Every structure is written in C-alpha cells, then in structure tokens.
Amino acid sequence: MTPTRADEPHPDVQAFLELYNALDTPSFDEISAQEARRMFAEMQVSDEPAIDLESVEDRTIDGPHGDLPIRIYDPGTDGEDRPLLLFFHGGGWVIGSIDTHDATCRKLAAESGYPVVSVDYGLAPEHPFPEGLEDCYAALEWAAAAADELGADPERIAVAGDSAGGNLAAGLSLFVRDHGGPEIAYQLLIYPSTGDATETAAYEKNGEGYMLTAAEMEWFRDHRFEREIDQGNVYAMPQLAHDLSELPPTTVLTAGFDPLRDDGANLVERLEDDGVPVEYHHYDDVIHGFFGMISEPVDLDRAHEAHEAAVTDLKAALE
Numbered sequence: 001m002t003p004t005r006a007d008e009p010h011p012d013v014q015a016f017l018e019l020y021n022a023l024d025t026p027s028f029d030e031i032s033a034q035e036a037r038r039m040f041a042e043m044q045v046s047d048e049p050a051i052d053l054e055s056v057e058d059r060t061i062d063g064p065h066g067d068l069p070i071r072i073y074d075p076g077t078d079g080e081d082r083p084l085l086l087f088f089h090g091g092g093w094v095i096g097s098i099d100t101h102d103a104t105c106r107k108l109a110a111e112s113g114y115p116v117v118s119v120d121y122g123l124a125p126e127h128p129f130p131e132g133l134e135d136c137y138a139a140l141e142w143a144a145a146a147a148d149e150l151g152a153d154p155e156r157i158a159v160a161g162d163s164a165g166g167n168l169a170a171g172l173s174l175f176v177r178d179h180g181g182p183e184i185a186y187q188l189l190i191y192p193s194t195g196d197a198t199e200t201a202a203y204e205k206n207g208e209g210y211m212l213t214a215a216e217m218e219w220f221r222d223h224r225f226e227r228e229i230d231q232g233n234v235y236a237m238p239q240l241a242h243d244l245s246e247l248p249p250t251t252v253l254t255a256g257f258d259p260l261r262d263d264g265a266n267l268v269e270r271l272e273d274d275g276v277p278v279e280y281h282h283y284d285d286v287i288h289g290f291f292g293m294i295s296e297p298v299d300l301d302r303a304h305e306a307h308e309a310a311v312t313d314l315k316a317a318l319e
Contacts, residue, residue, distance in 0.1 A: 001265045005206070005256030006285035013257075013286050016298050017211070028095070029219035033125060037095045044100035050295035051106040058098075061142045064134045065127060069120035070142075071098045072150065073105050077113040083185070083318040084152035085109075085116045086143050088136055090163030090190075090289075092220030093124045104162070104292050111311045114318075115150050117143055121168070128226035129236050136172050137181065144182035156318050158186035158248075160310075162291055163260070164220070166192025170267070171235040173247050186317050188310055190253045190291050191260050192267065193217075195239030200262035210257040212288040217259060239267055245274040251313040253291065253306055256284035279313045281306065 009017065028036040049056075054076025060067045085108060089101040098105075098118045109116040121127075121135035140157070147154035159169040166189040173187050197203045197217065207214030225231050234241040250271055254264035261282075268280045283290065286302050293300045294307065 001269045002201070003254055003256065003261055003265045003282045004284055005261070008285075009210070009257055009287060010285040010300070010302060012300050013290070016293070017209075017287070020211070027213060027216055028092075029213075029215045033094050033123075033223060037097075037123075040091065040095045041097065041100055044292070046103065046295065049106060050103045051110050053106060053109055056106075061139070063138045065122055065131055068135055068138060069098065070139060071102070071105070071118045071120075073109040073116040073118070074150070075109045075113055075115070080151050081153040081156075082151055083112075083114045083156040083158060083314070084143060084147060084150060085112065085114050085188075085314070086140060086157060086159045087116055087118045088121065088159070088161035088165035088168040089118065090161065090165045091123075092216070093129070093132055093164045093167075093224040094220055095123070096164070101162075101292065103295055107294055107307055108160070108311070111307060112314055114314070115152055117150075124224045125226070129224050129230050129233070133168055133171050133175070133235060136168050137175065140172065140176070140182050140184070155183055156185045157182060158188060158314060158318060159184055160188035160190070161192070162190035163193060163288065166190050167194055167236075167238075170194050170238045174238045174241060174244070175235050177246055184248045186250070186314060187248050188251045188314065189264070189267070190310070191255055191258050191264055191288055192252065193260055193263060194267050195237055195263050197260050197263040200266070202261035202263070203259045206257050206259040206261065210259075210287045212259060214259060239263075239270060243274060244270050244276060247271065247276050249277040249317050251279045251281070251310055253281045253283070253310065255286045255288055255290055256282070257286065258288040260288060281309045
C-alpha cells in the first residue's frame with residue numbers, strides 16, 4: 001500500500017508553513033531537549049481552552065518511576081458505563097505534554113462523549129525506553145481500576161496517540177497481547193511511528209520542508225534509546241514483531257506530506273494481513289501534526305474532518 005501526496009499542500013497548510021519558516025526558529029536537532037520542550041510548548045499551549053467541558057481535572061497517580069501526572073476530561077454525558085479513551089501525546093518521546101495536547105483531548109472528549117485520560121509519561125533522555133511505555137501501562141491499569149469512578153466501562157478502554165503517542169499506544173497493545181493486562185478494546189493511531197521509516201519513500205520525499213524533518217526524527221531516536229539493543233525491541237517498534245494478529249481493532253490516520261506517511265500505511269497492511277480489523281484514513285494535502293491544528297491561529301478543516309472520522313470509528317466499534 002503506497003498512499004500518495006497531493007501536488008502541493010493545502011493552501012491553509014502552505015500559509016502555516018510560510019509563517020513557521022518566517023519565524024526562523026531553530027530546529028529541534030540544533031538545541032537541547034529542555035529548550036525544545038520550552039519552544040514546543042510556546043507554539044502549542046493556548047491561554048484559553050478552545051472547548052469547555054463539564055470537568056477537567058489534573059491528578060497524580062502512582063507510576064513505576066514515581067508520580068505520574070494525568071488529566072481527566074469528562075464531557076458530562078449520561079451513563080455509568082461509557083467507553084473510555086486513554087490518550088498518549090506526541091512529541092518524539094522527548095517533547096510534548098498534557099498541556100500541548102489539551103485542545104486535542106478536549107475535542108475528542110466533546111465529540112465522542114467519552115471521558116478521556118491524557119497521560120504525562122516520562123520523557124527521554126531522562127526517561128529512556130522502556131520507561132515511557134511502562135508509564136503508559138501503569139495508566140492503563142489505573143484506568144481499568146478507576147473505571148467505575150469515571151463512569152466508564154473497564155472492558156471498553158481504547159488507547160490513542162499521535163506520532164510518538166501512536167507508537168506508545170501500539171506498543172502497549174502489543175505488550176498487553178503478549179503479557180496480559182487490562183483489555184484494550186480499540187486503538188486509534190494518528191500518524192504513528194511503528195517501523196523503520198528511514199526505509200520508505202515518504203522519508204526521502206518529505207524529510208525536509210514540511211514541519212517534521214528527517215534530522216529531527218534522528219534526534220528524537222537518539223534521545224529515546226539509551227541502549228542500542230533497545231532499537232530492536234518489538235514494543236519500541238511494533239512492526240518488528242513477527243505476528244500482529246489478535247491486536248485490537250484499529251484506526252490509522254496518515255498525512256501526505258509526512259515523513260511517517262508510508263510507515264503508517266505499512267502498519268495498516270501488516271495488520272490487515274494478520275487479520276486485524278482496520279480503518280484507514282489518509283489526508284494527502286496535509287503535514288505531520290495536522291490533527292492538533294483545530295483552533296486559531298491554525299484551524300484546519302482537514303483536521304476537523306480527521307477528528308470526525310476518528311470519532312465515527314470509535315463509536316462504531318465501542319457502542
């Protein structure tokens with residue numbers, strides 16, 4: 001399966017790229033992890049939430065490496081056994097937070113009617129693989145145990161994430177299949193990194209000029225792995241697994257001008273070959289990160305379309 005890209009990015013995306021390039025900000029691979037986090041937060045975090053919900057609560061739960069912050073979004077829908085969405089933010093395992101992805105989680109909660117739990121897992125290089133994944137597993141265990149309190153059904157927990165968060169969601173689903181744990185009913189993987197993207201045409205064609213660059217992807221990988229052997233771990237790169245059967249039904253979203261485009265499409269093909277039900281949505285005229293571009297100053301119709309498709313898939317599978 002080889003998804004295409006449009007002749008040029010959507011005009012709104014092109015306008016954003018021109019604005020971003022005019023700022024002349026350093027790329028992440030030119031600065032420290034701490035400075036990259038600060039810069040990314042400045043670009044992503046809004047002073048005012050784009051969507052008001054019934055309840056948004058910050059908590060701290062026990063994690064395997066200390067306190068683990070989470071944020072619980074409750075849209076206030078009726079019912080005591082709603083599906084629950086466990087969300088892992090993107091950012092190359094190095095940057096990003098529950099704050100940078102607040103708008104995304106608010107929109108997913110509002111449009112699905114499900115409570116969403118966003119997880120502030122430990123970031124590399126301070127917390128190299130597998131620590132972030134271990135935090136995600138701890139959050140899954142907590143969500144299943146706390147489902148009654150959250151008005152949710154512990155047997156209808158879906159995992160979701162964008163980019164590195166999609167990698168963590170996929171790695172978690174694979175780990176639970178192999179080792180047991182609370183049941184995962186669905187996985188929503190938004191332009192996930194799950195294989196060796198460097199071997200794909202999209203990595204070559206889209207690795208410069210479209211927000212996420214090949215150099216930054218290498219920088220993220222170098223920070224994530226403390227030991228070279230971990231780069232071959234199937235829970236770090238799920239497509240390395242010989243068998244992907246018996247994983248949860250899955251939605252995968254990809255973007256035409258994303259260096260991870262073909263990696264996502266390859267995952268879809270692997271899942272389908274191994275008998276996993278898959279819904280695939282490809283947006284050929286947008287870039288990596290577009291799913292979060294849902295409010296001013298960057299408000300893309302294509303991003304809202306992608307949210308609608310994702311929520312439609314979740315509802316079809318979980319209700």
